[in-house]
Amino acid sequence: MTKNSNTSRHIVHSAQQWFLLILLISTATICAYLLDSFVSITSQAMVYVLAVVIASYTLGWVKSVLCAFAAVMALNFFFVSPRFTFQVHGSENFIAFVTMLVVALVINRLATGLRRETEVAHLNERRARRLQDLAIALANANTAHEVLILAQPALDAEFDGPCLLALNTENGELDTSSNVPTAIVDGLRCCMREARVLGPGTERWPGLDAWYLPLGEKGQICGAVCISSVAADDDNGREHARALCTILAQALWRVRLTSSMLAAQGEAQRQQLQAIFLAAISHDLRTPLAVVVGAASSLQMQREKLDLAEQDRLLASIVSEANYLTTVTENTLQLVRLSHASKLISDTSKHDWESMEEIVGAVLARVRERDPGRRIISKVSNNLPLVKVDPVLIAQLLSNLLDNALKYSDDKIDLTVDTVTDGPELQLRLLVEDRGPGIPEEEQLSIFEAYSRLDHNDQASQRGAGLGLAVCRAIALAHEGGLVLHQRAGGGSSFTLSLPVDTVQPQALGDA
DSSP states (O other): OHHHHHHHHHHHHHHHHHHHHHHHHHHHHHHHHHTTTTSOHHHHHHHHHHHHHHHHHHSOHHHHHHHHHHHHHHHHHHHSSSTTSOOOOSHHHHHHHHHHHHHHHHHHHHHHHHHHHHHHHHHHHHHHHHHHHHHHHHHTOOSHHHHHHHHHHHHHHHSSSOEEEEEEOTTSOEEOOTTSOHHHHHHHHHHHHHTSOBSTTSSSOTTSSEEEEESSSTTOOOEEEEEESOOTTOHHHHHHHHHHHHHHHHHHHHHHHHHHHHHHHHHHHHHHHHHHHHHHHHHHTHHHHHHHHHHHHHHHHHGGGSOHHHHHHHHHHHHHHHHHHHHHHHHHHHHHHTSOHHHHHHOOTTOEEEOHHHHHHHHHHHHGGGOTTOOEEEEEOSSOOOEEEOHHHHHHHHHHHHHHHHHHOSSOEEEEEEEEEETTEEEEEEEEEOOSSOOOGGGTTGGGSTTOOOOSTGGGGSOOOSOHHHHHHHHHHHTTOEEEEEEOTTSSEEEEEEEEOOSSOHHHHHHO
């Protein structure tokens, strides 16, 4: 269909040019006839010269030359004596006809060259504009696949083609489909190996029927391009293809360098986290371990010398310090595992449909063993939607928030679970609110960083590794949610966990 359509357009265009040629000669003849009684043959010849100039700017080279010959013949036939014949009497008329023909051909040549240069200038302008647009679009590409999505249509739009773009794989092999001819693959590999353009109009393999262009310079080549249906004398087109390949190569190298930089940053963060983990073991675990060892040694060596009250005190100290060790170790390990949020979001293998009422109930049953005064007041809305979460992580997040509230507040603690609408999205909201001393506004962001602790007020006297809230925020990010802190009206702190709710619940999926 495309080939037939192009043929039809070519036929229509050719017919239009023939019609315009006939119209120009006819119009010039009519004008010269109207002026026949008032001007000389020289002035009538100028009318035909004007028609030749117009033809040179509007018609192709062959038709514009035919127009020049037709103008001389029409002037001779209609206006030179003897009229209505092609005979020429007198040397003056003959010289005039020859001169007019030469002038017409020279004007045609100059006009055709000027038109060609104008067309080339407009073509180069359009190409430069398209290169600029492509460069702007490539600046926003973050992966090699996105570069390919932008590059292939750009090549197809600039050249008749077909055009083939192939990139190197990580092991240095050219990534091409199995149906690509071997000759084309060899040409691509050859241009990459030589880091030069191959094909018609070049110094290398000019007998080929396509251009083969490397993407990049020697030592930094990331692929190659094959452009078929090209001409050896199309120097502008070849230079444009090289400019386009240069832009693509720069975009691909930027993507690869960005990927390498992010990998290096991730490795640096991992090593930094390992250093922090070792510092936590050496600092936060040394004191409770010493207490446990000391109390256990006393019970082992001097049990018969200690009364029951002292033995109970030592046993309670061992249990308390062991629980503290368990909490610090669990939070540290979770923080290490949850350190890369981008990896977490994609790793949903442990996420399943869970009831928040059940998670809250299980956490409260454990926490209230450390809350004999029953200070936690829970309010859980009825008919809460199911959420797709890791129940162990969400339970740990809630336990950390409640433990902090119990530690830093002596008053009642409010636990609220309900749903809210944030724009078009439905979210499940969990609030833990206390009446403690609160957290200064300038430290409400840093409190979520690992090993961050307040150094003033009553909170500085509370023992802790500063990991609980960092783990809580990492867990929230792992579930594409958020954890924020606000000062509570009347004093205290309010921690709000927001989790996205899928509008398609598993019951609806089962009914379908």
